[in-house]
Amino acid sequence: xxxxQQLSLMRGAKPLFEQSDLTINPGEKVGLIGTNGSxxxxxxxxxxxxxxxxxxxxxxxxxxxxxHVAQExxxxxxxxxxxxxxGDTTLRALEAELAEIEMKGxxxxxxxxxxxxxxxxxxxxxTARSRAEQLLIGLGFSGTQFENPVASFSGGWRMxxxxxxxxxxxxxxxxLDEPTNHLDLDAILWLENWLKxxxxxxxxxxxxxxxxxxxxxxxxxxxxxxxxRYSGNYSAFERQRVAQLELAQAxxxxxxxxxxxxxxxxxxFKAKATKAxxxxxxxxxxxxxxxxxxxxxxxxxxxxxxEPERAPNPLLVLDKVDAGYVDESGEEKIIVHGxxxxxxxxxxxxxxxxxxxxxxxxIKTIAGDIGPLHGVARLGKGLVVGYFAQHQLEMLRHxxxxxxxxxxxxxxxxxxxxxxFLGSFxxxxxxxxSPIAPFSGGEKARLALALIVWQRPNxxxLDEPTNHLDLxxxxxxxxALAQFDGTLLLVSHDRHLLRATTDxxxxxxxxxxxxxxxxxxxxxxxxxxxxxxxxxxxTISDSxxxxxxxxxxxxxxxxxxxxxxxxxxxxxKPMEKRLQVxxxxxxxxxxxxxxxxxxxxxxxxxxxxxxxxxxxxLEQQSQCRVLMKQLEEEWLQLQETLEQLQGS
Numbered sequence: 001x002x003x004x005q006q007l008s009l010m011r012g013a014k015p016l017f018e019q020s021d022l023t024i025n026p027g028e029k030v031g032l033i034g035t036n037g038s039x040x041x042x043x044x045x046x047x048x049x050x051x052x053x054x055x056x057x058x059x060x061x062x063x064x065x066x067x068h069v070a071q072e073x074x075x076x077x078x079x080x081x082x083x084x085x086x087g088d089t090t091l092r093a094l095e096a097e098l099a100e101i102e103m104k105g106x107x108x109x110x111x112x113x114x115x116x117x118x119x120x121x122x123x124x125x126x127t128a129r130s131r132a133e134q135l136l137i138g139l140g141f142s143g144t145q146f147e148n149p150v151a152s153f154s155g156g157w158r159m160x161x162x163x164x165x166x167x168x169x170x171x172x173x174x175x176l177d178e179p180t181n182h183l184d185l186d187a188i189l190w191l192e193n194w195l196k197x198x199x200x201x202x203x204x205x206x207x208x209x210x211x212x213x214x215x216x217x218x219x220x221x222x223x224x225x226x227x228x229r230y231s232g233n234y235s236a237f238e239r240q241r242v243a244q245l246e247l248a249q250a251x252x253x254x255x256x257x258x259x260x261x262x263x264x265x266x267x268x269f270k271a272k273a274t275k276a277x278x279x280x281x282x283x284x285x286x287x288x289x290x291x292x293x294x295x296x297x298x299x300x301x302x303x304x305x306x307e308p309e310r311a312p313n314p315l316l317v318l319d320k321v322d323a324g325y326v327d328e329s330g331e332e333k334i335i336v337h338g339x340x341x342x343x344x345x346x347x348x349x350x351x352x353x354x355x356x357x358x359x360x361x362x363i364k365t366i367a368g369d370i371g372p373l374h375g376v377a378r379l380g381k382g383l384v385v386g387y388f389a390q391h392q393l394e395m396l397r398h399x400x401x402x403x404x405x406x407x408x409x410x411x412x413x414x415x416x417x418x419x420x421f422l423g424s425f426x427x428x429x430x431x432x433x434s435p436i437a438p439f440s441g442g443e444k445a446r447l448a449l450a451l452i453v454w455q456r457p458n459x460x461x462l463d464e465p466t467n468h469l470d471l472x473x474x475x476x477x478x479x480a481l482a483q484f485d486g487t488l489l490l491v492s493h494d495r496h497l498l499r500a501t502t503d504x505x506x507x508x509x510x511x512x513x514x515x516x517x518x519x520x521x522x523x524x525x526x527x528x529x530x531x532x533x534x535x536x537x538x539t540i541s542d543s544x545x546x547x548x549x550x551x552x553x554x555x556x557x558x559x560x561x562x563x564x565x566x567x568x569x570x571x572x573k574p575m576e577k578r579l580q581v582x583x584x585x586x587x588x589x590x591x592x593x594x595x596x597x598x599x600x601x602x603x604x605x606x607x608x609x610x611x612x613x614x615x616x617x618l619e620q621q622s623q624c625r626v627l628m629k630q631l632e633e634e635w636l637q638l639q640e641t642l643e644q645l646q647g648s
Contacts, residue, residue, distance in 0.1 A: 001025055002047075002173070002201065004227065007056035009042065015225055016042055019056070022220060022227040027627060029195070030203045031212040031234055034222030036442060036470050040205045043222075044068065044175050047203070060173070067171035069179065073158035075151035080141065080161060083150050084132040087165030091123045123170075127574055135164040138190040139183070140355040156182040167194065176204040180211055181467055184355040185493040186527045193528075197634050199581065207471045209234050210495040217626050231622065302476045303424055303449075305484045308458035312380030313345040315459050315487055316366065321375035323358065323365040332373050335361040339375070339513050343459070348488045350498045352516055352523055353508035354530070359491045362508060363389065363463045366489065386457030388465045392448045398437040402427045402447050405436075410454060425450040441468030449477070458486040466494045495520050579638045582631050589628045596621040 002024040009017045016039035024030055032040050045051040046058055048068060067087075076083065086092055098116045101108045124131070136146060139160045145153075150161060159182040166174065180188045192214045195202065203220075206212050212219070212234035219230040219237035230237040321339040326332055335358035343349075343366075353359045364370045365377070367387040396405065406418045422432050425446050436444060445468045452460070460481070466474050474494065481488060481501040492498055498520060505516040505523070516523065596617055599605055605614050 002058075002060040005057045005059070007053050007058065007227075009039070009046070009051075009053045011039075011042065017053070017222075017227070018225040020225070020227040022229060024201060024203070024218070024220075025623065026201055027199070028201055028218050028623075029198075029216045030201075030218045030220055031216035031237075032203055032205050032220050032222070033212075033234070033237075033471065035472070036440065038222040039225075040222060041177055044177055044203070044205070047173070047175060064172035065170060066173045066175065067166045067169040068175040069159075069166045069177060070162045073150060073155075073162055077149045077151060079147045080136065080150060080153070081129070081132055081146040083161055084135055084164040084168050085128050087168035088123070088128060088170060090170065091120070091125055091128060094120050094123060094125070124574055131574070132164070132168055135167055138187065138194065139164055140187045142356075160187070163191075172200045174198060174200055174202045176202065176206075178205055178207070180206060180208050180493060183493060185352070185495070185523075186354045188493050189524050189527055196630065197637070199578075207466070207469060207474060208494055208496075209471065209474075217623075217630075231619070302479060303453065304480050305453055305460075305486070306456045308384065308456055308486045310382035310384070311345045311458050311486070312382045315343045315345060315380045315383050317342045317378045318366075318372070319376045319378065321365065321372040321377060323361050323370075324373050325361070325370060326373075334373055335511065336508055336513055337511050341513060343487060343489070345458070345487055348502045348504070349490065350502035350505045351489060351491045351508065352505050354527065357508040358511070359508050360389070360463055362513065363387075363461050363489065363491060367461050383459060384455060384457045385459050385461060386452035386455060387461045388448060388452055389461075389463035390467060393441070393444045393468075396436060396444060396447065399435050401433045401435055402450070403432045405447060405451060406454060409451065421454065422450060442470055442473060445469055446473060460484065460486060460488045460490075462488070463491045464493065465490075466492060466497060575638050575642055579635065579642070582635050582638065586628060586631050586635065589624055589631070593621065593624045593628065596624065 002022075004020060004022040007017050007020040007022075008015070032043065034040055042051060046053060047060075048066060078086075094116055098113065098120070101113055101116070120126075133143075133146065137143070141157075141160070150158060153161065163176075163179055166176070179191065183191065188208070188211060192211060195204075195215045202215070204212070204215065214233075216233050217231075219232070219234060221228045221230065221237065221241070230240050232240070318339045318341040321341075322334045323336045323339060324332060324334040339362070351359050351362070361370070365372060367385055369387075371377075402422050403415070403418060406422060407413075407415075410418060419432055426443075427447070427450075436447065439447070445465070449465070462481075465477065469477065474497065478497050478500050481490075481497070484501075488501060490498065490502055505518070507514055507516040507523075518526075599617055600621075604610065605617070
């Protein structure tokens with residue numbers, strides 16, 4: 001159990017937490033939300049013992065192993081696979097000690113060597129490589145990249161390696177700070193499935209509402225320097241939050257009416273001797289009444305796309321286009337070939353495909369950033385493209401202000417009109433004339449969006465526009481796109497954004513652009529099947545029953561068959577071990593749930609003085625029911641996988 005009691009912390013002159021309390025139960029999966037700068041990452045630093053509160057206590061079992069995602073990755077020559085296995089520090093320490101003892105030769109302590117081998121077996125050392133490979137594949141790495149040095153990967157891919165390290169580490173508490181920021185949709189779906197089966201306690205910071213809905217059963221909201229706990233996922237939090245705000249507003253209005261009534265009586269009768277006593281009592285009542293603070297909900301940010309001036313139809317036609325690039329040696333690298341595509345006015349398309357399939361290459365070709373290698377791209381007369389991609393932020397001039405950026409594309413517009421426009425994108429006052437170098441990623445993304453909106457595009461090409469955006473700004477973008485009158489082509493890992501703003505899907509797969517006849521749930525199923533098929537090639541196969549290739553003797557075949565049986569056994573062992581743990585947990589929860597049921601049949605619990613006890617029991621019963629459901633789903637998945645392995 002994690003318990004925060006009367007927690008207070010100042011960062012500089014700014015108070016982040018003031019006498020905050022919070023309890024997180026073992027096994028709960030918590031979404032930590034709040035505005036940017038509210039203290040989410042700071043709370044993580046305190047849980048990692050890197051920061052200490054000014055007052056109060058943070059308490060959880062000292063023996064708990066805490067895993068988190070490192071924010072920096074040195075440019076190591078170590079291979080990607082070895083780097084991920086390094087995440088299991090206990091395993092690496094045992095291996096290092098064993099290697100050191102074995103170097104002593106005949107002087108080595110045989111008893112200790114035996115102990116270390118037993119400890120390595122308990123640490124699943126013999127499945128470490130396959131577990132690390134599964135993590136890498138799930139996060140989008142190909143088998144050919146396993147042996148590449150860490151230094152050869154870009155910053156985003158190194159962050160994926162850091163995430164794989166954290167997942168590789170056996171832990172009781174897993175802290176994830178924006179784990180989906182550097183992931184594509186296929187990797188997010190895989191991560192979501194992995195986290196559902198994670199047995200420990202998890203706290204995740206995320207601005208992806210679908211991801212939070214998929215992996216959390218508790219939301220902790222940092223609001224007014226307090227930690228407020230809500231049962232359920234993000235959607236449940238939103239419903240409870242709205243209800244609370246409505247209730248608080250009603251109570252505030254009721255109190256204001258009562259105060260006004262008391263004040264009116266005082267004003268009318270305080271000078272009358274016959275009413276002086278009653279008036280004085282009302283003065284005291286008014287003074288005793290604790291004045292409720294007015295509701296201070298965060299100011300909602302919203303904007304809208306201006307209506308396009310023209311709407312050509314079709315907007316563009318790609319005729320037998322090969323999209324790709326020319327490498328340094330002058331050789332053509334075709335990524336997507338034979339594209340036959342016409343984009344009609346008013347279409348709203350979500351572009352799907354696994355990482356590296358060519359989605360961004362296609363978007364860049366349509367935007368004109370790169371030309372077609374072959375074929376013809378015909379643009380409609382009056383086409384105005386609004387293009388947003390991650391490199392757009394890099395194109396911003398860090399020494400210039402938001403106003404200077406906008407004046408560059410609108411030189412003949414009055415400054416006040418430009419300032420008003422930027423103000424609608426949350427660039428108020430002096431901020432509009434400040435250099436953007438110290439701006440956050442979210443603020444720079446808002447500026448890039450503002451520049452696009454100003455140009456009144458009739459075609460929006462958006463490639464992962466929500467990276468760096470908080471929940472509030474993502475919701476504003478979703479609403480603006482839903483009302484956009486032009487044509488939209490969107491690549492995003494934000495499923496809420498895709499569902500709310502697109503009405504058809506295209507998929508880039510196997511070097512081709514095709515229509516995808518299905519929804520995002522169908523796409524998830526397709527992804528998992530694709531990954532399962534890829535993982536099974538050369539692994540789980542019928543090689544034990546196959547005829548030996550020419551020239552292979554019977555002895556060699558038996559050796560290969562034995563290796564295959566051993567490999568399958570190593571795959572089954574951790575699953576069987578986990579299955580036993582899950583079965584035990586389900587049994588314990590069933591017993592616990594039955595005790596709650598028995599208590600609730602006793603009429604005494606419904607007495608007025610037992611109201612708090614009843615509430616506590618109902619909450620515990622609800623949590624117990626949720627945990628049982630999750631464990632039962634995990635049990636079914638494990639059973640299904642084991643049956644597949646046993647049939648191999």
